[in-house]
Amino acid sequence: MTELDLPDTTSELDEDDRLKPEFVRAVCEAVDRGDDEAARELVEPLHPADLADLFELVPGEQRAALAAAIAERLNGDVLAEMNDWVRDAVIEALTATQVADLAAQLDTDDAVAIIEDLDDAEQRAVLRALDPDDRAAIEEALSYPEESAGRLMQRELVAVPEHWTVGDALDYLRADDVLTTDFWEIFVVDPAHKPVGTCQLSWILRTPRSVAIGDVMAREQTLIPVDMDQEEVALRFQKYALISAAVVDGGGRLVGMITVDDVVHIIQAEAGEDALLLSGAGEGDINEPIRDSYKARVRWLITNLITALLPATIIGAFGATIDKMVTLAALMPIVAGLGGNAGTQTMAVTVRALATNQLTQSNTVRAIRREMIIALMNGATVAALIGTGVTLWFGNPQLGAVIGSAMLLNVVIAGFAGVFVPLTLDRFNADPAVASSIFVTMTTDSMGFLVFLGLATVSGLTG
Structure with missing residues (x-):
């Protein structure tokens, strides 16, 4: 490829410092036609972090070929910047000696991050290829628990x-x-x-x-x-x-x-992990294999399916009440949905406070009281609005009073569940980011239906 054939390598990044699509396509085309020299010329100006981004942006089936084409630029710094899933795929295309050479270029903490995700056989092969001092340092680091300071630290210091x-x-x-x-x-x-x-x-x-x-x-x-x-x-x-x-x-x-x-x-x-755990999306990485993403998400959905049986049972118990006044069926989702949103707000604040050590045993009571006051204020505001709206729309003040009261009670219950569930899970050494949303949603849905239909029944609204 002549110099005229090459795209403008001075502008491979856009205004947000992201690799331009046309640049990525040019690299992929060079790799596809086996023009390794052109590929190396294209990536030459890239910072190691941008080169790592390039590997994430090319299709998965081309990453091994790209690694082979630009092997001279594929150093430890690039590997350390890569997404975990992409790095695993690239490493699979390398020999144990090549991985060991790359690991030897890095500080201990970065070398451990590369080697710890290999399977046992590959890990042993890479460790054997390292010189004795590097091998001893990395083996010591691997002896510490995952996500601990021992794995994270570097031994190179003064x-x-x-x-x-x-x-x-x-x-x-x-x-x-x-x-x-x-x-x-x-x-x-x-x-x-x-x-x-x-x-x-x-x-x-x-x-x-x-x-x-x-x-x-x-x-x-x-x-x-x-x-x-x-x-x-x-x-x-x-x-x-x-x-x-x-x-x-x-x-x-x-x-x-x-x-x-x-x-x-x-x-x-950690911030991204907590957000993804709250949603049940697993690791939530777009480079994660489809099968792994499926398994992580379907478990969450099945759990939600099981917990959804309780609200369904409550609705079934009030079937006669709903039959007498079909309007209740149209209004039920409003009570449950608003309660769910209120509970999610409180839960998100509580989980974050626990993760950042803002919420401890010293201020738990104060935090619960604060959230209950906020829930009461929110509940009263929303209850007044929905009660007035329903009264005017249906011309039924009693129905407006019932849905307003149900909304107030459910928002307060949601506020309590949003702070109590994460705190309880935390006290039992369970990650509140993992399971809180399931229990909070179940509570707000169940109590929303129960309070609304229960008040409609005892008030004689359907009598």
Whole structure:
């Protein structure tokens, strides 16, 4: 392909920094016709993150061919930026030695993220292809629970003894070629390798060489236990505005560090995960295999089908009441639907508050009281509107009073369920984002029908 045949590679991104469709098509066409050189020229200007996006945008059946065509650009940084499902597909097209070479280019945490999702046989093959030091570090990381600080941390850090001077530290940083090059602070340790403080690089650069590190360092620091859940790690970074933090084992010894760039990914992943769990959409990734998405979603729908039997049973019990006044059948969904929306609002606020540690045992009662007051105010407003509307539309003040009262009661019940269900699940160590919506929806539907039809019956409206 001549230079004139190539598209304008200076504009492969649109105004939102997304790869343009015509650029993606040009790369796919080059790969299809076996013109690897043209494909490499097209992707040459791309940042590793944009190159990872390219793999996500091309059809699944072309990813292996694209990986082979631009193998020189497919480095560890690109692999680390890829979507998990896409990365798995690309790795399947590589040999164990190639995967090991890519993993060796990365910090431990990124290498672990690549290797941990391989099946056992592939994982062993990749580990065997690594050099002994890298293999030992990654095997140690894999021994920690998934989504823990041990999996997340990187072992590449700088630690110096407290008795050193600033000059000693500077000489050490300049002389040791194997030290990591990406760090924001130095960890200061005692003879047992336990962290006793931290020293920012800016402090070292602005301090005379003769000053002791112990006189410059900050002794107050946030230590992360190696088995801490990654969501709790993210909350600590957010709460204390951390850039990096030391990770310690059970004996308090320094074993690694976590940096803010890793935490940004966690916050994004956890927020998206909770939203998708509330909807029952599984991982909700458009690159997830169809069969996996089907299995995740159909379980949720079957569960909803079972819980929907209770509202249906309640409606059946009031069949005679509905037969006497068919208008009730038209108004029932309004009561249940508004209650469901009110419950979902409260549930979303509660689940988020639990996830961010805003809601704890210390303020549970206050939170419940707050939500009940809001539910009462919302219920009264909506009840007044629907009661007045029904009275005017049907010319039946009694029917308006019944639906208004039912709406008020159901919105209050929905508010209580929206906060009580997630709290209860959380107390039993169940993820409130997973099952809350099922129980809240069942409660608002069932109680909506029961209250509305029950009030219609006892009030003599259908008599």
